Amino acid sequence: MVAKTSVAHRGYDIIGDIHGCAHTLERLLDQMGYRKVAGVYQHPRRQAIFIGDIIDRGPRIREALHLVRDMVEHGSARIVMGNHEYNALGYCTRARPGSGKTFLREHNARHDRLIRETLEQFEPYPHEWNEFLEWFYTIPLFIEDEDFRVVHACWDQDLIDKFRDIRPDGCIDDDFMHASAAIESFAGQVMDTLLRGTDLRLPEGMSITGRDGYVREFFRTKFWADNPRTYADVVFQPDPLPPEVARMELSEQERAQLIIYPSDAPPVFVGHYWMEGRPAPRKHNVACIDYSAVKYGKLVAYRMDGEKVLSPDKFVWIDVERPEQPTSPGSEDSLAR
Template sequence: MAVNRQAAHRGYDIIGDIHGCANTLIRLLEQMGYRKVNGVYQHHRRQAIFIGDIIDRGPRIREALHLVRDMVEHGSARIVMGNHEYNALGYCTRARPGSGKKWLREHNARHNRLIRETLDQFDDHPHEWNEFLEWFYTIPLFIEEEGFRVVHACWDGDLIEKFKRVQGGACIDEDFLHASAAIESFAGQVMDTLLRGTDLRLPEGTSITGRDGYVREFFRTKFWADDPETYADVVFQPDPLPPEVARKILTDQERKQLISYPLSAPPVFVGHYWMEGEPAPLKGNVACIDYSAVKYGRLVAYRFDGEAVLSPDKFVWVDVSRPEQFGYPNMEDSVER
């Protein structure tokens, strides 16, 4: 198996969506040989990479943020932004005069519900929360090394190259955040694609009610599908398509909307997608490491050592199906389904 020399000198442990499951994260880090040194988790020869979505839903969001930020600031970890960190910035940022809105991200029932646990847990620590919001601006949207790539939901090479030219790096600023509130804008497309993934519109008159109760007229799609022919070949989401929709042949226009990620490209790691079952690569150079930890699934990491072809043997995880079995009586026990 080919090994990239630059990546091989230091191993990387890419860790999936945490969503406030701080105790589970500690168990996973310790399982992988990370130990606290001067209050910060470190490994003597490896570096953790967090896939984003540290906040929302879980019972120990504040603790998780402190743990992750301390590791990043001390060099024992890196991180990319998740859609929940981006959502928090929009939710907590006032819209500019003349926009017709009070906040960049509307304070409606659904958005209030998604961020409620985070705001509740910081209710007695408002200065800390403001500091974390500022820190979110320092989190890159992607990591691109010679031998691997990391992004929260979707690697769109063309969008990323244009973003680097526009922004001069991998981070957003407040102007870009404001611009991204218009989904049809370049900024809106960057944030929507990289942090939420790609989608296709369902046939006219068709909708899907997900397990979260949200009614969708679009479905998430793979950015790595090879020569797809039907909707079933590109769908990538927890909620299945109706059988008659899954069999539908992709039109030429729909094919043009899909993104291709060739096998010749470096391995890329994503989170975001609420996977289930036994962790394994999606294809030889694509791995999703979000296995629904906060829904009592698994908190997963991939231990990357420079290999060009990803292996199921490199996944490690902590099960969170029965929190009390881990010796933490209240661990991850207040998540919203």
């Protein structure tokens, strides 16, 4: 069983999507009582758990990766893979001959834009970037501890059980990575569901243009909705559905596609969803801790101490400054648009 470990009286600080906001991460760790020991952030009684998406979009991606990897390698943190780490592997991995592709993740305008800041910041350090790509393969897709679970976007028990049967360490390898390029494959479904979440197709002929300008024919859905009846009961994304669509009733076929997280299951933590407002649980045993740090929102952590019912009082956060304060005049610290 993956990462099913427990340390007596140890607490855990589960930290949301960082996306290169390294200075804000340092401030959050300081606020929670972590201190640098031999250059690595540590806490005498607690361990940090990163929800993934350390890279892309932000001003200090390289610094954030070094900070997080150092903590993980010294045992003061754990981490699960985010869709951006997975995307980077696909973008930088050549497809096998005969596949009809050059890279596993197509180099198109949208994908180029999403990874641009990461590649630009590592351009003077190509060997470091290659080492981080190798390190991404050591990051598990999920953590299941005695009292809680952590996954980047969606806890699908059936997929996780089947994946754990073939990958007991919870990590992917090169073969699984190549297999996942086919979205309809088992590997593709594991990576898409656990790292990006679930969705439903919009009614025929309808699409939504998101804030990022991307046109979608699907909308993201909750995996914890109780007795959902309408689209509004299951939608979970920053971009709202048109009111007439939100009121539509789910068909039996659509209801059957939904994943329902049991109310008696251990608390589960996800990131990924660009939340806004004051951090709070989505349900007594479900919390999203991604509050849009790189969009000048909040970098959020939940301080987990074994409780079965999550509390809004256990969230802590740092409001991201606009932009993060530069380390020195003239340094390359402005947030790339």
